[in-house]
Amino acid sequence: MMTELSLSDKIAVHASRLGPSGLSPFAPGTVGSAVAVLLAPIFFMPLPMWMRIAFIAVLFFWGSIQITRAEKILGSKDPGEIVLDELVGQWITILPFAALSFWWMVIAFFLFRVFDIAxxxxxxxxxxxxxRGWGVMIDDVLAGLYAMVCLGVLRFLFA
Known part of the structure; x- marks a missing residue:
């Protein structure tokens, strides 16, 4: 990484890493997803549906731009330390649900990780x-949609 970065470059890298999450030496994508699950009850789940959808749309567009910039700064295409896309995918997984218990959030986490990895x-x-960053984001959007459908089916069958 270059030593002298502008403030906007630092923001792009920090946001793309989801703070320190992407710097995890073990499974940074999984750590990023876990952080997304932990943040969701505070910053995402309380919002009305229209705001959740708007928030994800803004995160997708803004995040794609930040990831594109971070890839250039880090000198690598979709490096493992970029995990902002995991937040978007994980939040898409839980998007249609008004509230989820701890165990349903754990199931949502695992479903997203399975689709994101497989x-x-x-x-x-x-x-x-x-x-660029748009391609990094889109696969997590689709993994989130797959996980959302599976979570919905499981909740219909078992909740």
């Missing part, structure tokens, strides 16, 4: 649909 069709291909 990348079933077309998730893996989606990384190539868009360039």
């Amino acid at each position: 990348k079933p069709y077309p998730i893996r291909d989606s990384e190539k649909w868009l360039e």
Whole structure:
């Protein structure tokens, strides 16, 4: 990483890493998802549905720009330390649910991680649909949608 960064460069890297989450020496994507789950009851779940949707849309667009910038600064395409996309995907997983108990949040976490890691069709291909940070974000959006549907089915069957 370059030694002399502008404030906007520092913000891009810090935001893309989701603070220190992306610097985890073990499974930074999983750590980023865990942070997203921990932050959701405070910053996401209390919002009305329209604000949740708007918040995710803003995070997607702003985050894609920040990730694009961070990739350039870090000198790597989608480095593991970039985990802002995990926050977006994890929050998409829980988007339609008014409230989730601790155990349903744990299930949401694991479902998202399974789809984000396994990348079933077309998730893996989606990384190539868009360039730079946009491609980094889109696969987590799709993984979040897959996990959301599965979580909805599980809640319908077992809640």
